[in-house]
Structures are given as structure tokens and as C-alpha cells.
Amino acid sequence: MPRLSLGLGAQNIRKVGGGGAAPTTLPLSTPNLYFSGLTFGTNNPDFRYIQFKNPYNRQSDTSWYDLMQGNEGVFVFTGTSWILYAAGEVFNPDDGWLPASVQVAFIVNNGLSIPLAGWTNGGGSVSVTGTLVISTTP
Secondary structure: OOOOOOOOHHHHHHOOOOOOOOOOOOOOOOEEEEEEEEEEEOOOOOOEEEEEEOOOOEEOOOEOOOOOOOOOEEEOOOEEEEEEEEEEEEEEEOOEEEEEEEEEEEEEOOOOOOOOOOOOEEOOEEOOOOOOEOOOOO
């Protein structure tokens, strides 16, 4: 009995390329940033309601603010480090509870792009746990 062949030998097999590695940075031109993944706590009774008020909107290559909610949340490059501040409230003995920026994470960096990994939690007056997630969508 004759054999039918489609001519599909091993020489015709091609590998399909993968999607590549995930990015490790975002460009400085990124218009909106969303932050998540962190949990805030404090034993300091002078701080409360610490949270990200997303999105943070680009003001320049070195600063993003949560403009829609009052500028308490700030993401800024200081010349040697990126620092992330969440919105919160701080107690002032003269005025009561006031809106405040609370430092929640930082990374030493050259400022040429926004790093997505390697962040250190804290650096401010609150305890921070979790892994910072930075994205361009909610």
C-alpha cells in the first residue's frame, strides 16, 4: 500500500519566539502611575488613613502627584533617589488632623527611568509591608 506524505519533516519545524522579558523600568514620559501592593501600619497615633490615591499624574520628568485628590501622594526623584509618598493624615496639636504626605518607599537610582523592582519599604514614620507594584493602568 502506498504511503502518503505531507513533506513535513523535522527540518520544517520552527520555534515561535516568546514575548520577551517583562520590562524593568518605565520611561520618564509615562503620564500616569498607579501604585499598589503595600500595606501600611503605624504605632504612632499621630498618623492615620495612609493610602495611595491613584492615579499619580506626571508634572515633569521627576515628579508625579495625585492631583485629583489634593497632592498628598507624591512620587519624586531627588537627584539620587526616587521617593514615594502616600496620602494620609497627621495630627497637629494646634489644628487637629491635617492632610499629609507619608514616605512609604524609596530606591537609590540614576533617575534616567522609573525602576519597577528593588524598592525599599519605609523610610518614613510608618511601617510598610508588601512588595511595591508600579503600573500604568489601574
